[in-house]
Amino acid sequence: MLTELPNTYLLSEEQRQFYMDNGYLVIKGLFDFATLYNYKQRFLQFCKGIVDRGSILVVKEASLKAKGMTGEELINKLQDIHYDDVFMTYTEHPRLIDVVTQFIGPDIRVMNSMFINKPSGSTRHPPHQDMFYFPFGPAEKIIAAWTAIDDVNVENGCLYVLPQSHKRNILYPHENIAAANNMYHGIVDPAVTSQPPVQLEMSPGDTVFFHPLLVHGSGANTSGRHRKCISAHYASAAVAYARAAPQGALAREVEGAARRVTGARISFEDTWRYKSKQVTVQPQSKL
Known part of the structure; x- marks a missing residue:
């Protein structure tokens, strides 16, 4: 039987400390199947051209484009x-925002978001x-959230992290x-990559959830299937x-791309200012 998850998620002291020590924290089952299914179907609508992409950037996998792939087999992510x-409804989901605000405070903006295929x-x-x-800071007031929509593993290119790498306080x-x-x-x-x-x-x-100075990445997808996730x-x-x-x-690179699209000179910093969005969902848990 499917049960509806509450809109709140109160972090334990152990979870907070793990994040502080290691720079990341995995919360199991934060989103339910029905919610994830809606995001997957919305992505497929973009792949099929059913909905107007508007300001969303469609990023294609260059190596697959050369092989003649199209649609879902070609699109790497929506930016x-x-x-x-x-x-x-993901980037402003009360349950997600509740966790975010416990780390960086209640007055927040969505700075970046992606559906990754x-x-x-x-x-x-x-x-x-x-x-x-990011041309903004400090790092302690920034956090990423990354939610698996499919099962993710080493074969299909799951995320990997270098725990505690954020503690060096170095931008390499x-x-x-x-x-x-x-x-x-x-x-x-x-010295870092080894x-x-x-x-x-x-x-x-x-x-x-992870700190912006945490060193991380993901492997190639050799599985024969997609690896979908959503992130902000x-x-x-x-x-x-x-x-x-x-x-x-x-x-x-960013300023050149903005100039080609808009015909205007937009600074790296202003690019981030303009695309960010104030979050309107109120935090649920006490800090």
Whole structure:
């Protein structure tokens, strides 16, 4: 029998401490099957061209495009989904927001959001830190949420993390990685990349929250099936904007892309300001 999950989720002291110590926390079964099914069906509507993509960026897997793949077999992810009527029920889900606000406070904005499909044959996502992509901070006021829609494992390219890597408080230089997708920058320092990772194999509905300085990535999908998930990044509405030194090449890449699309000069920082969205769902649990 299906049971409706409550809109609240109060973290235990043990969960809080695990996150502080390791930079990530997996919560099992945070979302129910029916909710995940709605997100999967919405993604398929985009694949079939049934709904207008609006401001959503459709990212295709370059290596699969060369093989003639189309639709669900080609699309790697939908980027910036937090204004879509269906997907915003994830980014503003009370149960999810309840956890987020316990980590970074009640006044928050959705900064980034993705539905990731990762079809079979997709390449790896190199080890990286999300903070590399963000011209705002401090890092302690930013958190990511990543929810498995399918079973995810090593074979289909699950996430991996380097526990406690956030504690060094270092934003490492990132570079364009050969054979990686566009804007998939990665860390090349062998002192970082040679460390043994923890593979986060997860079941549908399981959700991992992680710190923006945590080193993480995902493997290639060699399974013969898709690996669907949905993800969002949140920040306190009070964060300050400033470009970090390692972001120079990325910033130019983003600014160039914005200029090609809009015809206007939009700074790296303003790109993030304009696409973010205030969360209207009120927090449920006491901090």
